[in-house]
Amino acid sequence: MVPELGHFALILALAITLVQAVLPLAGSFTGNRTWMAMARPLAWGQLTFTSIAFGCLLLAFLTDDFSVIYVASNSNTLMPLIYKISAVWGAHEGSLLLWALMLAAWGAAVAAYSKNLPLPMVARVLAVMGMVAIGFLLFMLLTSNPFERIYPAPLEGRDLNPLLQDPGLAIHPPMLYMGYVGFSVAFAFAIAALLGGKLDAAWARWSRPWTAIAWVFLTIGIALGSWWSYYELGWGGWWFWDPVENASFMPWLVGTALIHSLAVTEKRAAFKSWTVLLAISAFSLSLLGTFLVRSGVLTSVHAFATDPARGSFILLFLCVVIGGSLALYAWRAADISGGGRFDLLSRESFLLINNLLFTALTILVLFGTLAPLIYEAAGWGKISVGFPWFNKMFVALSPLLVLATGIGPNTRWKHDEPARLLRALWLAAGLGIAAFLLVSWPGFSARDIGVGVGIGMSLWLVVTHLASLRDRLKHKGGLRALRRDINPSSRSYYGMQLAHLGLAVFIVGVTMVSNDGVETDVRMSPGDVHVHEASGYRFQFNGVTAVPGPNYRAQRGEFVVYDGEREIAVLHPEKRHYLSGGMPMTEAAIDAGLLRDIYISLGEPIGSSGDWALRLYYKPYVRWIWLGAILMALGATVSASDRRYRSVRNRAPAPAGAAEAVA
Amino acid sequence: MKGSKTRALIPLGIFLALAALLFYGLQLDPRKVPSPLIGKPVPAFELTSLKDPQQRLDRELLLGEVSLVNVWASWCPSCRQEHGELLRIAREHDVRVIGFNWKDERASALLMLRQYGDPYTVSLYDPDNKAGIDWGVYGAPETFVVDPEGIIRHKQIGPITPEVWEEEIRPIVEQYRARNS
């Protein structure tokens, strides 16, 4: 009964959404205020019924209702409660339902927090979001119904993919989807503005906090995914440039460009048509990612079960949404006015360079991800494009980005003097170069240079941002004014500082772990001690014992790690054999630290004498990678909470020309 | 602003190209990796016969008439699935099917032939993937079409179904057969 209820709720949600997509939009063109006013209640209705559907599926999981195919294939009675919940979005159908739920939630959030928006704008935004929701609801109802039944019902379910039975992966998809779906708000604002022909600074101001929040979710989602693959896959990597990872990274890159571009559009009314294009692209790439993950077009380690019918449907949906909005863009973009004028040396220029670089990186990732397909389509043979290619390309382009990130916040809007800029930056440049030389000295091996460049760039970022802070406080009474300057109206500036600091931290993490990390593969017998020469740690292996788990049997190794004579950690890596079968899972044991991780993963037993194949890793500064991501997310959150997005009362009305910083 | 109208069309154009590419991608199976050996002579090998460990076989075996070289193993369910089709092809179309028993154990391989029938004129036995690497085998089943001169003309990855036989393999087999006679 409950599954049927869920199915029915989905159909009702679709019906409501159809009205939501049509009526308010029609009202906005005919001036019918009643129709426009319908947008908000309809958005709430969509959320209500999608939530009911989601609740029904959740209930089916909690009650082990294996008559539902989706439950039977992704759960079983032995699974711990938390994984029964996360299994709801553990596979294709349920994750689509989560998408739809979040889309409805974002729509309702827009309905709730848009009191200050003109009604036609609200009507159009919600109608556009409704159109997107129609696509997802139809997709689910036509090709991927999570409520489908099976008769006779199996007595036991098949279990959730053991890889997904992990707290990190329980929350990673919701975060990621919140980000993907969140870009639909910026997208809907852009489309609504194009439809209405009113693209102005106000539009950018409305879009900014929404975009920033979506970006925060996406950042956290990606970081969680990376963290999960680090500790769960057992090979110590944090990014592999797998198509699925790239699918989430592309919207992030464009989203980052969008955040910066919106700043210019809001402050200076410039780049309007470009900003609109970015808003469309960010969401389009989110959709494209969904297609890549679910259609089976590309080979990936963690793609969903694929089905050509689904692939065709999403592709069709992509064509309607993206093709339609780009056609609208082509039709309307020429009418968008140019905005304020600026010089070659100005903050506008540097934000434009930022946009160019982020777009370039997106093109790079898109190109690399699709290159095998392009090659095959062109008849040039079948190739692989893997991490070495992406790493080389990124290493070639990122220094430019870091350079621009350092200069940007120190430039003035509209026009700046080269001499002034030089005065502001010479210290940072000098310290950066000095750090590079100091670190690479005297070897100048590839490894030394790698670390040197990384540290130099981080220092450059930190010092340039301190310079910007000093410049900001100069006329307010110097550093003593800092406490007073940190207030709700300056959050966008300090958010920017925080996020850029996150970039510096991230760079340190990446360079240290890729250049100084040590990885050894060893065979050890119980009682053996392995000395890690590079790090000085000693690993004592105490053997492996069998340990039962709720729905698996584990083999658990015990290691004592010594630094010199001092015992610093006892680690228990596991190898889990799930009762439902399948490949055994590796649970790495990690002694985490701010400056280094010690990471042990069990390979396989060798012979019958209790010997094991093991991987021992020493990962310096690896935490800084995720710490950097957290700082970026925090920065964007702070910036989105800037008072001027909520109440404009205290501010001068003219947004242009103000020498204010950009987050 | 004359050019801006056309410039505004650029994103749409890029997207349409992308969509066409993705549509093309939907028709492909990314798991099938084409062999670089097509059009090249079969790699030299020296293996024993599955049924007779004393019998040494090399590429001479494949000359003179068109052969299907079928990579199989008893541990591979898809091989069992295509077994009936191979029997039918060998019987009805008078094609020489050479077995290439791969990463398998002799006893279980022979057992499988006793249970399901033996479509093979002879079966090569490659338990250690010695010749398999030279042939670029990466899974079972795989089937090579080898022409009478010993040149590899086609590689089928995955099981042979009646459709695969009719549409992909048979035309090639008949083409080289006709040329030979």
Next chain:
Amino acid sequence: MNRRHHRPWLAGVALAGALIAGAAQGYTLEEFTFEDPAQFEDFRDLISELRCLVCQNESLAGSQAGVAQDLREEVYTMMREGQSREEVVDFLVARYGDFVLYDPPIKPSTYVLWFGPFVLIGGAGLLLWRAIRRKKAEPEQDLSPDERARLQQLIASRDTQRD
């Protein structure tokens, strides 16, 4: 280093429901011994840049599949015999095609891959340059009077709604 033999592993890696490859028993890279530690590093770098064909997006270094183990041993044997990285790569490409390389070499057929992005980015940079040049020449127009009025009105309406 003990030589293992391959048992018919029934629980193999299911691949598209069509291909099944035997899974290897546990392995550790330590059993691949070299006199020179640097050579071991080369070996590990190389196999982590080679793609395992059966297991989709995994490298030879990381894969547990039987075929991957065979290829690791093959690469190991070749490197022990003193063959260069290029020779090993050529050997594998001749048999499995360019698909095995995660790091495609720069050659005419991969020019598009290696230089294509830079052409695209260069083109985008050119457009940007022209846009900035044009901006410099343009007259100042911060907000149009129309826009300014609208913004004012918005702010006013927001205030009244709040109070």
